[in-house]
Amino acid sequence: MKIVSIVGARPEFVQGAPVSRALRERGHHEVLVHTGQHYDYKMSQTFFDELGIPAPDHNLEVGSGAQGRQTGEMLGRLEAVLLQERPDAVIVRGDTNSTVAGALAAAKLHLPIAHVEAGERSFDRHMPEEINRVITDSISDLFFCVSQTAVRQLAAEGIGEGVFWTGDVMLDANLHNRPIARRHSDILARLGLTAQGYALATVHRAANTDDPARLANIVAALNRAPEPVIFPVHPRTRQALGRLGAAFAEHVRLIEPVGYFDMMVLEEHARLIATDSGGVQREAYFFGVPCLTLRDETEWTETVTAGWNVLAGNDPAHIAALWISHRPPAERPPIFGDGTAAQQIVRHLEAAQPLAFGRTRRRSALAAGGGAA
Numbered sequence: 259m260k261i262v263s264i265v266g267a268r269p270e271f272v273q274g275a276p277v278s279r280a281l282r283e284r285g286h287h288e289v290l291v292h293t294g295q296h297y298d299y300k301m302s303q304t305f306f307d308e309l310g311i312p313a314p315d316h317n318l319e320v321g322s323g324a325q326g327r328q329t330g331e332m333l334g335r336l337e338a339v340l341l342q343e344r345p346d347a348v349i350v351r352g353d354t355n356s357t358v359a360g361a362l363a364a365a366k367l368h369l370p371i372a373h374v375e376a377g378e379r380s381f382d383r384h385m386p387e388e389i390n391r392v393i394t395d396s397i398s399d400l401f402f403c404v405s406q407t408a409v410r411q412l413a414a415e416g417i418g419e420g421v422f423w424t425g426d427v428m429l430d431a432n433l434h435n436r437p438i439a440r441r442h443s444d445i446l447a448r449l450g451l452t453a454q455g456y457a458l459a460t461v462h463r464a465a466n467t468d469d470p471a472r473l474a475n476i477v478a479a480l481n482r483a484p485e486p487v488i489f490p491v492h493p494r495t496r497q498a499l500g501r502l503g504a505a506f507a508e509h510v511r512l513i514e515p516v517g518y519f520d521m522m523v524l525e526e527h528a529r530l531i532a533t534d535s536g537g538v539q540r541e542a543y544f545f546g547v548p549c550l551t552l553r554d555e556t557e558w559t560e561t562v563t564a565g566w567n568v569l570a571g572n573d574p575a576h577i578a579a580l581w582i583s584h585r586p587p588a589e590r591p592p593i594f595g596d597g598t599a600a601q602q603i604v605r606h607l608e609a610a611q612p613l614a615f616g617r618t619r620r621r622s623a624l625a626a627g628g629g630a631a
């Protein structure tokens with residue numbers, strides 16, 4: 259098979275790595291396209307280096323911009339690449355602007371689309387990511403779901419065919435890289451940290467960074483934490499904190515974004531993680547670290563149901579209280595699969611290929627339901 263794989267933002271490099279490896283191991287031809295949504299060394303190249311991701315075949319260098327402009331630039335440039343490459347299928351992952359641009363470009367060219375991390379919903383359409391997910395799922399052909407909740411959500415939206423629960427490719431990456439990260443990262447020594455002697459925080463959601471009142475509350479909450487807090491700051495957040503004139507207590511240490519290996523080691527040894535990141539919520543669960551989610555809702559509801567993640571909202575007093583009281587149970591069910599998601603995805607792609615994916619099926623389904631009338 260010839261597969262175009264689209265990545266663009268930090269989590270997509272992590273999600274993409276195991277699938278790239280599995281595709282290549284099975285002798286398929288992967289054409290890797292980097293939209294250029296993230297471009298700083300610490301937001302992009304470091305992941306290629308550490309995760310052994312091959313250099314992109316195309317880097318579209320779209321860069322930053324307003325939602326519509328960034329997505330539109332990607333759409334045009336992706337269309338040109340897809341016309342040139344003519345793949346058997348296109349893989350997009352997650353919920354970024356690179357995801358929806360890739361799916362739209364492929365759909366307009368009638369190319370089969372496989373969505374990795376399909377069916378996630380926050381039910382908050384103010385989030386750009388929610389729009390990206392809903393649109394991507396509505397035009398995809400194969401749906402690879404991280405959790406059973408996502409499978410049920412797609413069913414509730416009338417999407418049943420081509421849906422597979424594979425587990426989380428981020429778990430694949432996590433399990434594969436854990437021992438490598440432990441060998442390569444000296445971040446604890448560099449920062450003078452001891453295991454369980456600090457908390458780790460990340461914040462980058464637009465809803466938190468672009469609303470000065472919410473961001474000020476997060477700053478206040480971190481300032482009330484009863485232990486050292488290591489805070490690798492996303493560039494978007496760095497700018498927003500500057501605009502706010504935020505002042506941090508001495509125990510909150512702001513650092514540049516860290517590479518994947520350093521991040522894994524910081525996560526694994528943290529006493530607690532406070533985050534609004536989707537990937538980091540799941541990684542907290544993989545490592546068995548208690549998590550406070552600095553949002554009012556989450557897509558990763560299974561981690562909350564399991565008792566390991568708490569929706570902490572935005573009130574500093576509430577967050578401070580949860581910071582002390584949150585104690586997860588002993589059990590941690592395998593809700594994100596067994597770390598073989600990438601291999602399963604490649605096998606499903608191989609099996610779907612002779613059917614030309616969902617195109618024919620979708621037309622007949624529409625006709626059967628009267629949709630084609």
Ligand code: UD1
Nearest residue numbers: 267268269295296297298301322323354355386387493494
């Ligand atoms: C994007 C995704 C979000 C994902 C996050 C992962 C969308 C709508 N959002 O959000 O779902 O969780 O990536 O980190 O796709 N910037 C830099 N250097 C970079 C990249 C960004 O300085 O390498 C700054 C720019 O000022 C930019 C801002 O960060 O405007 C936001 O970047 P952008 O990619 O638009 O959105 P993220 O907040 O990163």
Ligand code: UDP
Nearest residue numbers: 268269272490515516517518521535536537
């Ligand atoms: N990450 C990292 N360094 C950092 C912050 C995050 O390596 O400084 C990793 C994190 O471990 C996870 C991925 O980036 O694998 C998640 O990306 P992010 O939080 O930016 O996006 P989200 O998952 O919320 O879409």
